[in-house]
Amino acid sequence: MHLLLVEDDPMLGDALSACLRQAAYRVDWVTDAAQARAALVDHAYDAVLLDLQLPHGSGLAILRGLRDRYDATPVIILSARDRLSDRIKGLDEGADDYLVKPFPFEEVLARLRAVTRRASHRVVPLMQVGEVHVDPARRSVMRDGVPVKLSIHEYRTLVALLERQGHIVTREQLEDAVYGRHGTIESNTVAVYIHQLRRKLGNGLIATVHGFGYRIGEAAA
Numbered sequence: 001m002h003l004l005l006v007e008d009d010p011m012l013g014d015a016l017s018a019c020l021r022q023a024a025y026r027v028d029w030v031t032d033a034a035q036a037r038a039a040l041v042d043h044a045y046d047a048v049l050l051d052l053q054l055p056h057g058s059g060l061a062i063l064r065g066l067r068d069r070y071d072a073t074p075v076i077i078l079s080a081r082d083r084l085s086d087r088i089k090g091l092d093e094g095a096d097d098y099l100v101k102p103f104p105f106e107e108v109l110a111r112l113r114a115v116t117r118r119a120s121h122r123v124v125p126l127m128q129v130g131e132v133h134v135d136p137a138r139r140s141v142m143r144d145g146v147p148v149k150l151s152i153h154e155y156r157t158l159v160a161l162l163e164r165q166g167h168i169v170t171r172e173q174l175e176d177a178v179y180g181r182h183g184t185i186e187s188n189t190v191a192v193y194i195h196q197l198r199r200k201l202g203n204g205l206i207a208t209v210h211g212f213g214y215r216i217g218e219a220a221a
Helices: 010-022 033-042 059-068 084-092 105-120 152-163 171-179 189-201
Strands: 002-006 026-030 047-051 075-079 097-100 127-129 132-135 140-143 206-209 213-216
Touching (some): 010 105, 047 105, 075 105, 152 213
């Protein structure tokens, strides 16, 4: 299981990383908000352990960015903020759990087991367009019953289109879905992902609506 640890305290981060690796987790440890946003764009994690007070941004903004682009990765907030209002705010923003520092490492492991277990039992509707089927719970894509390997960026682009099936999705909306609002990308990047999706899933799957954006579904055929 692959985890992202976002923690700027070097002693706590080092100790927590060691504890998690000893428990057989694969851990990427980053120390500021910019690194966290980049890691979340480039990788699909099974869970995130997230500090709130970070250099170059806040943990809550990172969490909000995840949920804004329909990313349901389990998130456990790790924070020294122990007021009830802080805990409520974190959970309302989309966190799956909230742990107040200091905490026993055994409790972190137990909370991780709990949130990943709940995530694995979530009933997430399958998505379909034509002969293409997407299982968001497994992050898998099938075409005519055959698995199709997509990059994380291609997958997020496809899901963003399927979330609005039959409707026009602008390039800006796709950029937000793939990279979040803090991403900086080349102007033709979305077009590249659309090209790759057409190559892998069929040229007639996604229609270009010139001057507006892209559309998937009945009107795209």
